[in-house]
Amino acid sequence: xxxxxxxxTNPMSRGRIARWMMEEIGQPYRAEIIGFGEPMKSPDYKxxxxxxxxxxxxxxxxxxxxxxxICAYMADAFPQAGxxxxxxxxxxGPFYRWMFFAAGPVEAAVSHKAFGMEVPADRAxxxxxxxxxxxxxxxxxxxxxxxxxxxxxFSAADVYVGSQVLWGLQFxxxxxxxxxxxxxxxxxxxxxARRAAEIDDALIAEMQKQG
Numbered sequence: 035x036x037x038x039x040x041x042x043t044n045p046m047s048r049g050r051i052a053r054w055m056m057e058e059i060g061q062p063y064r065a066e067i068i069g070f071g072e073p074m075k076s077p078d079y080k081x082x083x084x085x086x087x088x089x090x091x092x093x094x095x096x097x098x099x100x101x102x103x104i105c106a107y108m109a110d111a112f113p114q115a116g117x118x119x120x121x122x123x124x125x126x127g128p129f130y131r132w133m134f135f136a137a138g139p140v141e142a143a144v145s146h147k148a149f150g151m152e153v154p155a156d157r158a159x160x161x162x163x164x165x166x167x168x169x170x171x172x173x174x175x176x177x178x179x180x181x182x183x184x185x186x187x188f189s190a191a192d193v194y195v196g197s198q199v200l201w202g203l204q205f206x207x208x209x210x211x212x213x214x215x216x217x218x219x220x221x222x223x224x225x226x227a228r229r230a231a232e233i234d235d236a237l238i239a240e241m242q243k244q245g
């Protein structure tokens with residue numbers, strides 16, 4: 035697919051996940067850095083993402099938002115990168131299962147924890163993640179079934195879920211269990227993960243210099 039890839043992002047946002055995915059894919063792309071506040075809420079940017087948030091990916095005439103969707107889309111758009119199981123593979127199930135488990139129950143559980151919100155025990159069955167412990171115990175199960183989430187090969191699911199784990203460990207919204215620390219160390223050592231972090235960290239440093 036020869037259409038231009040443009041990533042709208044900010045180095046201090048979930049756009050770092052999409053940046054990592056772009057580096058794993060290995061295709062040329064252009065990054066447009068969008069500032070928080072007015073730039074993200076501008077009519078031009080909201081025409082791409084009505085939420086007024088980053089990241090957003092434009093691939094030719096296709097617009098994709100939400101980090102998990104960007105990871106899944108890119109893995110399928112560029113199969114030569116080997117970041118998703120074949121469509122007919124039984125590994126396609128865990129690939130989707132764990133990516134969207136992280137996008138749904140884990141994201142909600144850790145966000146509520148970060149803001150000091152707790153679901154009453156008698157209402158836990160009414161919320162998608164049940165309890166924080168339910169979500170974190172299940173996440174631990176996912177990362178201990180093998181080195182990676184979809185068989186013995188790194189995939190886009192590891193980019194997304196791994197980013198959630200690394201973020202949670204850094205900011206204390208995910209418990210520092212040995213399984214999470216081992217998984218996080220394994221995936222963050224990937225060359226693409228390091229390149230992406232270096233790019234975004236350099237952008238943060240430059241933004242700080244500019245005040």
